[in-house]
Amino acid sequence: xxxxxxxxxxxxxxxxxxxxxxxxxxxxxxxxxxxxxxxxxxxxxxxxxxxxxxxxxxxxxxxxxxxxxxxxxxxxxxxxxxxxxxxxxxxxxxxxxxxxxxxxxxxxxxxxxxxxxxxxxxxxx
Numbered sequence: 001x002x003x004x005x006x007x008x009x010x011x012x013x014x015x016x017x018x019x020x021x022x023x024x025x026x027x028x029x030x031x032x033x034x035x036x037x038x039x040x041x042x043x044x045x046x047x048x049x050x051x052x053x054x055x056x057x058x059x060x061x062x063x064x065x066x067x068x069x070x071x072x073x074x075x076x077x078x079x080x081x082x083x084x085x086x087x088x089x090x091x092x093x094x095x096x097x098x099x100x101x102x103x104x105x106x107x108x109x110x111x112x113x114x115x116x117x118x119x120x121x122x123x124x125x
Contacts, residue, residue: 002024002025004024005116006117011122014088015085018086020081020119021078021079021080022079022080022096024077025077032100032113032114033053034050035106036079037095038090039092045095045109046061049070050070050107053104054074055074063089069084070082086121086123087123088124088125089123091122092120094118094119095118098113099111099113
């Protein structure tokens with residue numbers, strides 16, 4: 001059974017940092033590209049960042065470029081999202097996801113096969 005378990009969310013002030021983790025089990029982690037998405041109250045789920053299987057290629061949503069960094073530890077079956085200089089508009093539930101298609105990485109929800117339950121990030125002004 002595939003499980004993706006996010007952790008590291010919380011309540012912080014604007015300008016603070018958080019590091020999200022997503023621990024994967026039940027799958028061969030290294031053959032999946034990984035992504036982070038978020039969903040704010042009343043809005044749809046949106047792409048945040050993605051990383052290819054080796055960790056050598058990343059891609060970010062424009063609004064988080066230069067502030068967020070996605071990385072992965074294939075030996076530890078974990079993907080991370082380092083979030084710096086957080087803003088109130090970053091408030092959302094953050095989800096990690098695993099994609100097993102032939103694509104190298106993806107910003108599209110439809111390309112992902114497995115999803116975590118999410119972790120809440122709240123940024124106060």
